[in-house]
Each structure stands twice: as structure tokens, then as C-alpha cells.
Amino acid sequence: xxxxxxxxxxxxxxxxxxxxxxxxxxxxxxxxxxxxxxxxxxxxxxxxxxxxxxxxxxxxxxxxxxxxxxxxxxxxxxxxxxxxxxxxxxxxxxxxxxxxxxxxxxxxxxxxxxxxxxxxxxxxxxxxxxxxxxxxxxxxxxxxxxxxxxxxxxxxxxxxxxxxxxxxxxxxxxxxxxxxxxxxxxxxxxxxxxxxxxxxxxxxxxxxxxxxxxxxxxxxxxxxxxxxxxxxxxxxxxxxxxxxxxxxxxxxxxxxxxxxxxxxxxxxxxxxxxxxxxxxxxxxxxxxxxxxxxxxxxxxxxxxxxxxxxxxxxxxxxxxxxxxxxxxxxxxxxxxxxxxx
Amino acid sequence: xxxxxxxxxxxxxxxxxxxxxxxxxxxxxxxxxxxxxxxxxxxxxxxxxxxxxxxxxxxxxxxxxxxxxxxxxxxxxxxxxxxxxxxxxxxxxxxxxxxxxxxxxxxxxxxxxxxxxxxxxxxxxxxxxxxxxxxxxxxxxxxxxxxxxxxxxxxxxxxxxxxxxxxxxxxxxxxxxxxxxxxxxxxxxxxxxxxxxxxxxxxxxxxxxxxxxxxxxxxxxxxxxxxxxxxxxxxxxxxxxxxxxxxxxxxxxxxxxxxxxxxxxxxxxxxxxxxxxxxxxxxxxxxxxxxxxxxxxxxxxxxxxxxxxxxxxxxxxxxxxxxxxxxxxxxxxxxxxxxxx
Numbered sequence: 286x287x288x289x290x291x292x293x294x295x296x297x298x299x300x301x302x303x304x305x306x307x308x309x310x311x312x313x314x315x316x317x318x319x320x321x322x323x324x325x326x327x328x329x330x331x332x333x334x335x336x337x338x339x340x341x342x343x344x345x346x347x348x349x350x351x352x353x354x355x356x357x358x359x360x361x362x363x364x365x366x367x368x369x370x371x372x373x374x375x376x377x378x379x380x381x382x383x384x385x386x387x388x389x390x391x392x393x394x395x396x397x398x399x400x401x402x403x404x405x406x407x408x409x410x411x412x413x414x415x416x417x418x419x420x421x422x423x424x425x426x427x428x429x430x431x432x433x434x435x436x437x438x439x440x441x442x443x444x445x446x447x448x449x450x451x452x453x454x455x456x457x458x459x460x461x462x463x464x465x466x467x468x469x470x471x472x473x474x475x476x477x478x479x480x481x482x483x484x485x486x487x488x489x490x491x492x493x494x495x496x497x498x499x500x501x502x503x504x505x506x507x508x509x510x511x512x513x514x515x516x517x518x519x520x521x522x523x524x525x526x527x528x529x530x531x532x533x534x535x536x537x538x539x540x541x542x543x544x545x546x547x548x549x550x551x552x553x554x555x556x557x558x559x560x561x562x563x564x565x566x567x568x569x570x571x572x573x574x575x576x577x578x579x580x581x582x583x584x585x586x587x588x589x590x591x592x593x594x595x596x597x598x599x600x601x602x603x604x605x606x607x608x609x610x611x612x613x614x615x616x617x618x619x620x621x622x623x624x625x626x
Numbered sequence: 627x628x629x630x631x632x633x634x635x636x637x638x639x640x641x642x643x644x645x646x647x648x649x650x651x652x653x654x655x656x657x658x659x660x661x662x663x664x665x666x667x668x669x670x671x672x673x674x675x676x677x678x679x680x681x682x683x684x685x686x687x688x689x690x691x692x693x694x695x696x697x698x699x700x701x702x703x704x705x706x707x708x709x710x711x712x713x714x715x716x717x718x719x720x721x722x723x724x725x726x727x728x729x730x731x732x733x734x735x736x737x738x739x740x741x742x743x744x745x746x747x748x749x750x751x752x753x754x755x756x757x758x759x760x761x762x763x764x765x766x767x768x769x770x771x772x773x774x775x776x777x778x779x780x781x782x783x784x785x786x787x788x789x790x791x792x793x794x795x796x797x798x799x800x801x802x803x804x805x806x807x808x809x810x811x812x813x814x815x816x817x818x819x820x821x822x823x824x825x826x827x828x829x830x831x832x833x834x835x836x837x838x839x840x841x842x843x844x845x846x847x848x849x850x851x852x853x854x855x856x857x858x859x860x861x862x863x864x865x866x867x868x869x870x871x872x873x874x875x876x877x878x879x880x881x882x883x884x885x886x887x888x889x890x891x892x893x894x895x896x897x898x899x900x901x902x903x904x905x906x907x908x909x910x911x912x913x914x915x916x917x918x919x920x921x922x923x924x925x926x927x928x929x930x931x932x933x934x935x936x937x938x939x940x941x942x943x944x945x946x947x948x949x950x951x952x953x954x955x956x957x958x959x960x961x962x963x964x965x966x967x
Contacts, residue, residue: 320783321711321836322678327777330668334675337663338754340722340768345758370662381681381768413679414768417686423760427681427722427768436668442661495662510661 323411325377328433334376335432335439337367343423353391355474356426357398362476363497364430365406366561369483370495372440373432375408383418383425406480440486440493440565443510445521449491449566451590452575454479457500458550459533461557470535476561482586485578486565493565499556500530501600501618503564508598523600525590527551527610548610552617555602566592664752666718669774675717676773676780678708684764694732696815697767698739703817704838705771706747707902710824711836713781714773716749724759724766747821781827781834781906784851786862790832790907792931793916795820798841799891800874802898811876817902823927826919827906834906840897841871842941842959844905849939864941866931868892868951889951893958896943907933 328334341360343349361378368375380399384392403410408430418424463470479495486493492510494503504523511521532540532550539545545553567575572588579586602610602618609615669675682701684690702719709716721740725733744751749771759765804811820836827834833851835844845864852862873881873891880886886894908916913929920927943951943959950956 321708321834322676322714322771322773324712324775324780325675325677327671327673328669328675330671332668334666334669334772335663336666336718336720336752336770336772338720338722338768338770340724340755340757340766342724342757342759342763342766344760344763367662371665373663377677379677379679379770381679381770383681383683383766411677414681416681416683418683418766419685419764421762422683422685422764425681425683425724425759425766425768427679427755427766429677429679429720429770430663431675431677432663434665439665493662 318410318412323377323379325411325431331436332433333436333439335368335371335373335434336429337364338427338429339363339367340425340427342425345423352474353394354398357395357400358402358475360426360428361399361402361430362478363561364428365402365408365478365480366476366495366497368430368432369479370440370493370563371432371434372438372483372487372493373434374484375406375480376431376433377409377411378403378428378430380410380413381427382413382415383422384415385418385420385422385424387415406478438487440483440490441510442492442494442506443514444492445507445511445566445592446491446568447519447521447592447594448569449592450569450572450588451504451523451525451564451566451592453496453500453531453562453564453587453589454482454584455562456531456533456585457496457554457560457562458536458557460559461553462533462536462539464559468535472533472535473559476559478561479563479584481582482563482578482584485582486563489571489574489578490565490567493563496560496562496564497558499558500560500564501555501621504600505598507564507566508592508600512598520595520598521592522595522598523590523592525600525602526605527555527602527614528604529587529589530554531585531587546613548614549617551610552614556617556621659751659753664718664720666752666772672777673774674777674780676709676712676714676775677770678705679768679770680704680708681766681768683766686764693815694735695739698736698741699743699816701767701769702740702743702771703819704902705769706743706749706819706821707817707836707838709771709773710820711781711834711904712773712775713779713824713828713834714775715825716747716821717772717774718750718752719744719769719771721751721754722768723754723756724763725756726759726761726763726765728756747819779828781824781831782851783833783835783847784855785833786848786852786907786933787832787909788860788862788933788935789910790933791910791913791929792845792864792866792905792907792933794837794841794872794903794905794928794930795823795925796903797872797874797926798837798895798901798903799877799898801900802894803874803877803880805900809876813874813876814900817900819902820904820925822923823904823919823925826923827904830912830915830919831906831908834904837901837903837905838899840899841901841905842896842962845941846939848905848907849933849941853939861936861939862933863936863939864931864933866941866943867946868896868943868955869945870928870930871895872926872928887954889955890958892951893955897958897962
């Protein structure tokens, strides 16, 4: 049969790779897919549970004709990226899917992409829900990812201090540019959650966030976090050089080919969503450790600016000579990052 | 403004009842809504984590013109019902919502219904996601509920033993009848998750499941669970008297008014979904304890049958004189419970 019923689909999951002893952080599962709820064995006495949920909707976050294997990867990756931004180690995840129908080769590719990343990340699928949407309705995937972090060590959004450097992992701009140009690009299709980086930043970074909605928007979250924290709230200004942003190879090529001016490329890097890199703050004392961490992980870590005390939380872009950005870039920043509504 | 942006909506949640010290099982939250992930403090050394996810889709699980307060209640209730069926105590939950737009009075009523049940159940909202679906698309809500259970005590689906009684809580049929007749009924609109019953059944019940897809379907899950368990798998037959099912007041009224024949009413009770009562098995030795538990909780607990060894897992309905059900009821059972695809 080309189409499977819900219960057969669940039975297939039960007999599939999800159940066949995926590597699991420390313990085997107490109880996996198939009961009213999954059971996870007791954690360590100092381990906090980190919980993140993200929903992806067809036509909004991905196109109906996209590669199902990449989509399965991405649905899990965006949630693992949230765990990475907390410095948490993945524990397990649930998947709820609203589908028009269960198309066997499509769903198998989807699960293959999702469960490959799950295995790599030692984060087994432990349960969820499948339900039918209407024949004309967009499909929808909702994941909740669970992770663990030692109490008191999580990378929060609200820890920036005056004088901290601002850093970003990897490179920026390619995901948004690929989306706008309808180019198949691994950065857009198969984002790599920065889990090892997140774990490595514990004890080094003062604050961290993942770039899902755009660098500018995430910078504001960090500044607002510092302003609103309970202990020693501080108004901070971020000072950054738009010419020092690490641009992705796709965007760089477009500049070389004359299809993008450098300020436009920077605008894409500053406002583009779906990057899933980590933006983090750290004391200048940690520069040498962060350089070593980047080398150890073979991952570019770029110092893109710093924060100082201010009378209001504001992101201030300049060039190397201290001049404000050209108008085209100012316009792009003013239009802002991705907003869902 | 009638409509709020996503970030304003999240900010409203942050300042709303979700953040204002909702009663929380034992500890305050380490970190609530607003960061990349929520943080839950360490659990006890013998506490397992129970994880359940359910998704509700407009037009499939509820109607667009339904009461938003009831809907908010129900979206959480169906997930808490899964925790109840495990004998787990609620810990916290996440909500992901795909909305056409954020309509202020509607979403406030929705949250009011959801968070009232959350407070009653000591299960705070700790995070999630909001995203836009297309203008013509159905709205969708996805919840993941977390609970805790002492290691080794969870009420699983696979524990039935030959000779066990079969029990059901509350009454059956009203939810399915109200849905079919488009009647506003509390059983359909505001199901009460049987959390206190689930906790009370720990140590008494051999197996439990909540009735979301229909009694017949859930009975088969229990029989298949016993057949497929790792330790001492057993083929069991369920023997039940359809005339002894506890029917809801709406269905009883319909019988009295001559709008339903008793076998039709039983058919609705046997195949109707959305009941969110608990079906459980227990040794006959526990009858006196279960009677006391029902009295303590002011909740009807009805012994509807028993299980015996068999050559195949099968559900066998009879009447008081041992005769098979009338054809009309046999037909309803054969057509089966709710299937999503």
C-alpha cells in the first residue's frame, strides 16, 4: 500500500530505527514510543532539564516540494539549535505531525533525515502524535526537544556585561540569500545545530542565543535580557562593524559576481533568519580560550563587536573608520528581521 | 490594536499568569518563557520523567466557532489525560500554536481556559512557539506535557494478567453523542483529565490507558500490549457485558426519549472517542481498594469485564445472559473507533 494508516505508521516507527537502540545519552530509555507517555530514567542530582519547542509549517517555513530528508533534518535541527544556545546536552525529543496523508517513500525519507541527526546527536525520538490535516491544508511538524544542563551553568539570554565582546559562529547570510534566490544550499536545507559549541561555551560565554530570526533581532534580545534581568539589570549598547561580519560563501560569490553590493550582503547577514549559528557574549579575558575552542571544533568564531553601558539598549553599526552604514544598509536594518505576523 | 505581533504576544505571556508564580510542583522554575529553552530544576533521585505530546487541528478536532476558553482547556486536558494514564504527576508543559492571526479577545480566552487548568493541575506553561499559518489554513495547537513518576511505578499499557478485572472511570458515550448531534456538552468541551485517579491507581492497577480513540480501540491496545511485552507475554481475551457500560446522562436521556435504542447507545460508548476516561485492569483482590478510591475521589469506577487466557487477543461482548450483542451493535463495533487516516 502506498498509504499507511496512523496505527501502522506508529507500529513502523516502533520497529524502526527509533526503537533499535539509538545511542542514548547515558541510560537506555525506561519506556519509548507506544504507551500514553514515554519514560526517561532519573537524571543526575545536579542536572536541570532544558525544554524547547518549535513548529514548522509548510509554505511558511518550507516548500511542499522540498527534499523530505532535508526537511526531517531541519525540523529536529532547529530545536537542537535551541538546546545548543542553552549549553544543554540533548536527551530526547517528541514529534507531532499533521499530514494530509502518509505517503510511504516521502515519510521514510523524512524520518531518515530526522533520525540520522537524532543518532548523531544522541537524542532519540521517544513519542509524539500523528494526525490528519484537511486535503487542502498545509502540513505541520512540531518538535519538543529535551536536554540536560548542570544546574547554574546554562547559557542564558540575560547575562551580558559592559565590556563583553560579541561573537558569532560560522558564517551568515547564505540561508536568507538561498531562500530569496530559491537556491538549494546546505546552510538553508541542512542547518547544523551548534551543540558541541554550546557545550564548549559553558563557563566561557556570559550570554548566548541562536540566530533563528536574524542577527539584529537576536542582538536586541540579548540587550533586552540584560536590561530586564532581576540581578543588576544594565542598559547596554552593542557596537559592531558591519564590514567585519563573516559572510557565507554564497553571498561572497554574489559580491564577486557583482550581483550584491557589500552593504546589501551585510544587510542580508544582519537581518536574515534561519542561520542557526550562535551569537554570544564573553569577557575579553576569554578570547584566547574561544580561539582555542574554535580551532578544536574546526568552526570559525568571529568577534563582531562589543557592548558598553548606555542610556538605552541600542544596536549601533559602524564601518572600520567609525562612519555610519550607507543608506541602503540602514534601510535594510530598519525594515528589520523576520516577523511571523 | 486588535492584532498583536508575535513578539508582543510572547511578551504578554511573559507578563501574564504563566510567569506570575503559578503553583508549581515542588520547586519554582529555574527559567521560564523567554529564553531559547526553559529550565526545570533537578528532580528527585528516583523520579522518572513522563513525556506526552498531542496535536489538535481546527476542523478535525474542534470547530472554528468553538468557545476559545473550552478549547484552551481541552488542548491541555488531552495531554494531561496521557499523564494521568501513566500515573504521573504533572510537571510543566509547552504550547506551539499555528494561528492565522493573533486575535486579542480570542487568544486571551483561549489562554484563560488553558492556564486555569494548568493552575488546578500545578502544571505551568514554560515555553513554546507561535507561528503564522496561511490565511486559509486551519489553526493548529501542539502541546508537550511533562510529568514525574517514581521509577518502576508507572501505569503501562502492557501489564494485564489473566483473571484481571477491567474497569472504566466516569461514564461513556456523551462526548461522541454530543459531537455527532452538535450539542454543547461539558464532556466534549471540557474533559477532566483523571490525574488524581491515575495517581491513586499506582500500586493497584496492572495496566491503564486513557480513552481518546474509543473503548474498543483502547481495549485492543491493552490486549496487544500484554501479547507483545518482553517479560511473560500472554494472549488474553477481554470478556465484557455491553449492558453494564456506564452511560453518560446525555445518552441516557436520548434512550429515555426514544431517540437511541440501548444497543446503539452502547455502540456509541464502545466506539466513541474523546472520552478521556481511564480504562484499567486490576486483580480482583483490589476491588475493595478501588471502591474506596472511587468514593474518595467522588468518581464512579465501574467494573465492565475481565480478561482470560486465550489463543488470540480478542474483545468479546455479551449480554447478561451470555448472548452475543444484537446485529446493530455488532455492526457499530465492526466499523470501529476513530481512525485519523
